[in-house]
Amino acid sequence: MQQNYEACLGVLKQQFGERFEASEAMRRHHVNSTTWLEAQLPDCVVFPHDTGEVASVLKTCNAYGVPVIPFGAGTSVEGHVNAPRGGVSMDFSKMANILEIVPEDLIAVVQPGVTRKRLNEELRATGLHFPIDPGADASIGGMVSTRASGTNAVRYGTMAENVLALECVLANGEIIRTGTRAKKSSAGYDLTRLLVGSEGTLAAITEITVKLHGIPEHIVAGVATFPSIEAACNAVISCVQCGLNVGRLELLDTAQISACNRYSKLDLTEAPTLFFEFAGMEDAVKAEFKVFRELLDDAGAKDIKAASNADEIGRLWKARHDAYWAAVAAMPGKSGHTTDACVPISHLAESIKAAQNDLAELGLPGTIVGHVGDGNFHVLIGIDPLDPDETAKAHKLLEQISERAIKVGGTCTGEHGIGQGKRETLLLQSGNAVNVMAAIKQSLDPKAIMNPGKVLPDSF
Structure with a gap:
């Protein structure tokens, strides 16, 4: 296995030259930074310029059985960019072009490294905007991968409702396109919706067609x-x-x-x-x-x-x-961690009160915020990640919040995604449907090189 990794990295180093990085500082920069989950470094970082280079990386890594972890802006909070099996972090920051804006059709076509703020700066003169707003200046590719939403979701929906089409590269290096620019379609399986929210475990996204909306008067x-x-x-x-x-x-x-x-x-x-x-x-x-x-x-x-x-x-x-950041500043000496759940709004008050009671009973400092128009709320807690007692309490809190949400017909995550932290909870929520997810994963990525250790439980 080690020989495979070394051979694969040797091929990539030759191909990418200065755009191949293996320093510890660069590798550490490409793992989780806004969570208490343990940082797990990749073996190297590569910076592709275009879809062809992404396909080349995946073909090479698939041949050697080496993991690939797509990396956008690194703002996700559930360990999505960690590398539990090492491998290659594929940084899309050099694929950050706005390819086309079509005001008449209310669409924009962008590469995955474009951030939402930059897209809106380019749109300013058109009277249009891209409203999905997760707070952080996330990359559009990352927002697609985690099915992000945010404060505007009650009016505009999530990324699932605002992505029309994708260009993606599968694990074997095959390039596919899903969706169209039309407002609707009944042609075949909805692969676009399948890939939105797949957290980099099924394909690498290289081009996105998003919906635009008029700036309110x-x-x-x-x-x-x-x-x-x-x-x-x-x-x-x-x-x-x-x-x-x-x-x-x-x-x-x-x-x-x-x-x-x-x-x-x-x-x-x-x-x-x-x-x-x-x-x-x-x-x-x-x-x-x-x-x-x-x-x-x-x-x-x-x-x-x-x-x-x-x-x-x-x-x-x-x-x-x-x-x-306000919550973290209010808890000096603690590391901030945020989790989310989403419930029918008829159960919103009881869910939030129960989470507040959990914080008090466990003796954990924390605050609660929520996109409550659609039943989504976040619990921000402070812990010492080196204190096993506090870490155990945090795990218990997260489990209780998720289990209660699922019990009342909600979900363990409204917008953060499963990542590493909620894989077993996905099994609790989805039951036998996880078998179907595993079958799709096996079909598209039989060597399990695409962002391994995310979404599906270890047993799958």
């Missing part, structure tokens, strides 16, 4: 505080039931608001708080916000603040996106 955003988590969730349920076209609807618990106040220099009331945003035609936004304001009052909201000033709105949402 008018935006109203703000915050409202509540006497309890239940009251805030009742407001969310009422908003959804009324069919209001809310753009963002985020819940932060008291501990998270306290952390945000200190980190982002805000003066918000320290209580369960909804961050909200309505966007669209000005008259429609005003009408919908009027109804929303009445719903907030009915749910017992206090300190309702709203603004349409772009700077104030930007400051507000920056504070929300900085919630992870």
